[in-house]
Amino acid sequence: MWANVSPEKRMESPCPALHFANLSQLDVMDQFPEGVFLVNTRWQIRYFNRMAEDITGFSRVEVLGKYCWDVFRTDLCHKNCPMRISMSTGENLVDREVEITNKNGQKRLILVNTSQIKTASNMVLGGVETFHLLTCPELEERRLDHKPFADIVGVSPRMQEIIQSLPVIAASDSNVLIQGESGTGKELVARAIHQYSNRRKGPFVALNCSAIPEGLLESELFGHERGAFTGAVSNKPGRFELAKGGTLFLDEIGDLKSDLQVKLLRVLEEKAFMRVGGNRRIALESRIVAATNVDLQEAMLQGRFRDDLYYRLFVVPIHLPPLREKREDIPILVKYFLEQLNRKFNKKVRGVDPKVMKILCRHAWPGNIRELQHVLEYCFVFAKGPLITERHLPRLESAWAGRELELPVQEKSLSPLQSLEKKTILMALEMTQGSKQEAARVLKISRSKLWRKMRCYHIHDANFKK
Numbered sequence: 001m002w003a004n005v006s007p008e009k010r011m012e013s014p015c016p017a018l019h020f021a022n023l024s025q026l027d028v029m030d031q032f033p034e035g036v037f038l039v040n041t042r043w044q045i046r047y048f049n050r051m052a053e054d055i056t057g058f059s060r061v062e063v064l065g066k067y068c069w070d071v072f073r074t075d076l077c078h079k080n081c082p083m084r085i086s087m088s089t090g091e092n093l094v095d096r097e098v099e100i101t102n103k104n105g106q107k108r109l110i111l112v113n114t115s116q117i118k119t120a121s122n123m124v125l126g127g128v129e130t131f132h133l134l135t136c137p138e139l140e141e142r143r144l145d146h147k148p149f150a151d152i153v154g155v156s157p158r159m160q161e162i163i164q165s166l167p168v169i170a171a172s173d174s175n176v177l178i179q180g181e182s183g184t185g186k187e188l189v190a191r192a193i194h195q196y197s198n199r200r201k202g203p204f205v206a207l208n209c210s211a212i213p214e215g216l217l218e219s220e221l222f223g224h225e226r227g228a229f230t231g232a233v234s235n236k237p238g239r240f241e242l243a244k245g246g247t248l249f250l251d252e253i254g255d256l257k258s259d260l261q262v263k264l265l266r267v268l269e270e271k272a273f274m275r276v277g278g279n280r281r282i283a284l285e286s287r288i289v290a291a292t293n294v295d296l297q298e299a300m301l302q303g304r305f306r307d308d309l310y311y312r313l314f315v316v317p318i319h320l321p322p323l324r325e326k327r328e329d330i331p332i333l334v335k336y337f338l339e340q341l342n343r344k345f346n347k348k349v350r351g352v353d354p355k356v357m358k359i360l361c362r363h364a365w366p367g368n369i370r371e372l373q374h375v376l377e378y379c380f381v382f383a384k385g386p387l388i389t390e391r392h393l394p395r396l397e398s399a400w401a402g403r404e405l406e407l408p409v410q411e412k413s414l415s416p417l418q419s420l421e422k423k424t425i426l427m428a429l430e431m432t433q434g435s436k437q438e439a440a441r442v443l444k445i446s447r448s449k450l451w452r453k454m455r456c457y458h459i460h461d462a463n464f465k466k
Contacts, residue, residue, distance in 0.1 A: 033132070035110075038117065039083065040126040043067050055110065055133055057103030073101040086114040087127045095385035097350070098131070108133060111353065111387055133354070150192035152185065153336045156326035162189070162318060169316055170196035175268070177253075177313045178291040180320030183370030186291035187251060189318060193289055194247040202246025205286070207239045210255035218260060219276050222267075228277025240273055243286035253313065254294030254305060265309045288313070323365040323372065330361050330372070337373050341380045349380065352388040362435065363396050422457040425450070429459070 029036045035052035037045055045068055048060045056063075058071055069077035076082070082096040092115045099109055112131040118124055149163045169176060170193045178186045187206065194204045212220050219228075223238030239248055250256075256264065267273045271284045290313045299305035323330070334357070338349055352360070365371050379392040425443065432438035440450040453459075 032130070035131045036128070037063075037068070038126055038128050039068050041087070041124060043069070045071065046126065051132075055102070055108065055131070056100065072098075074098050082112050082114040083127050083129050086116055087124070090116050095387055095389055097386045111389070148336060150188075150195050152188055152192055153333050154326065154329045155332055156321075156329050158321050159326060159329060162320070166192050167196050169193055169318070171198070172316070173197075173287055174315040175287070175313050176289045176316045176318060178289065178318045178320065179296070180291075180293065181322045181368055182293045183368030184320040184322060185369050186320060187249065189320065190247070190249045190289045190291060197247070197287070199246050199287055202286075203243055204247050204249065205239050205243035206249040206251060208251045210252040214257055217257075218263070221260070221264070222273050222275055224276035225278040228275070232277065235275075238275065240267070240284060240286060241282060246286055248286045248288055250288065250290045252292055253290040254292035254296055254299055258306070261306045261309050265306065265312060268309075268312045323368045327361050331357065333369060333372060334360065334376065337376045341377060345380050347380065347383070348386065349383055349388060350386045353390065355390055356388055356393060359390070359393065359396065362433070362438075421453065422459070425453055425457065425459060
């Protein structure tokens with residue numbers, strides 16, 4: 001009965017199996033950032049929004065009245081189609097991965113959500129599906145085939161520089177000082193240095209100087225003799241001895257108390273040490289790799305860290321940048337952690353939704369790589385499908401939360417007020433990497449007002465990263 005009716009009339013005319021009150025009201029769904037289409041109980045497409053047109057390549061006029069399988073052409077049609085399952089069972093399906101063939105014959109992966117459309121009396125009128133592409137051009141340009149070096153992942157220029165220098169550093173026997181914020185992977189770098197050194201057959205012994213009580217730290221480092229103090233019921237070798245022929249990693253060296261700094265300095269100078277309560281000199285036969293998240297130069301100025309010890313440790317320095325300064329590494333870090341988590345949880349999560357990736361790339365990551373790893377593990381606990389979506393993310397504080405704008409110096413070509421306003425807008429856009437929505441929030445104005453101000457001051461999008 002629909003053969004001689006134009007697609008536009010099919011849209012406007014009531015269908016015996018699908019009585020939408022006024023389909024023109026559905027045009028609001030043209031504003032959706034996802035594809036949306038509706039079918040009646042005979043599987044004929046009754047609505048197709050603009051994003052659906054963009055993803056499939058078919059225009060609305062071409063598809064209205066056609067069977068959905070003639071448009072999407074998936075391997076699941078007639079079998080395990082998510083829409084068919086929802087229509088027959090009433091179950092809402094979420095985050096189902098489907099491969100479709102677009103108008104040009106190209107295969108495209110989409111993530112779909114499906115549901116029944118019912119009347120108040122539970123009469124089934126049809127079904128609705130929303131979908132969006134799983135591919136993201138921004139991510140496809142990344143070098144996601146990057147191979148980790150000793151589990152160190154990074155394609156950013158700074159990380160590549162560090163990775164390329166590690167074999168050279170490892171080949172020497174000099175002391176190494178690794179500096180960087182908590183969670184940047186300092187121990188991972190220390191292990192890589194050991195793994196590629198001529199001491200790799202020896203032990204790698206790690207000690208966190210801030211995790212051991214002050215009264216026990218000297219014993220942990222140097223060992224003790226029986227009776228050296230209350231509770232010393234037997235001889236015990238310290239970490240220096242245990243690391244013989246290998247590498248001793250002293251983490252959080254910046255938290256070492258001043259008296260132990262003196263003793264450690266003596267060990268490094270004399271290449272020997274004695275156990276607590278002992279009188280026998282033991283040769284130092286391990287390489288020292290130290291790490292800290294403390295600014296040691298500032299600590300020296302404040303008298304909290306000895307200059308001579310600093311320069312003994314600072315033979316070969318490595319500074320690991322925080323994650324917020326190497327955001328181009330986030331996609332490959334996500335890929336790397338997903339592979340690890342799939343093995344740990346015995347799942348097959350293929351990746352993250354492009355929307356999630358944008359959130360991850362914008363986050364400030366105060367906990368750096370460790371925080372990213374924990375966020376992804378949280379997502380794995382709740383992810384049931386092949387993709388991590390926004391609903392799986394824990395609450396992430398905004399990358400710009402709590403940050404205050406410093407007022408700029410006046411620009412002579414403008415009035416004082418205009419100069420102040422223009423430079424403040426520029427700073428907000430730079431802070432938020434060109435995100436006008438976030439910049440408007442930081443400036444506490446509407447996005448439309450920000451647009452007007454940008455046009456007024458000739459501030460162009462091309463000046464900022466998207």
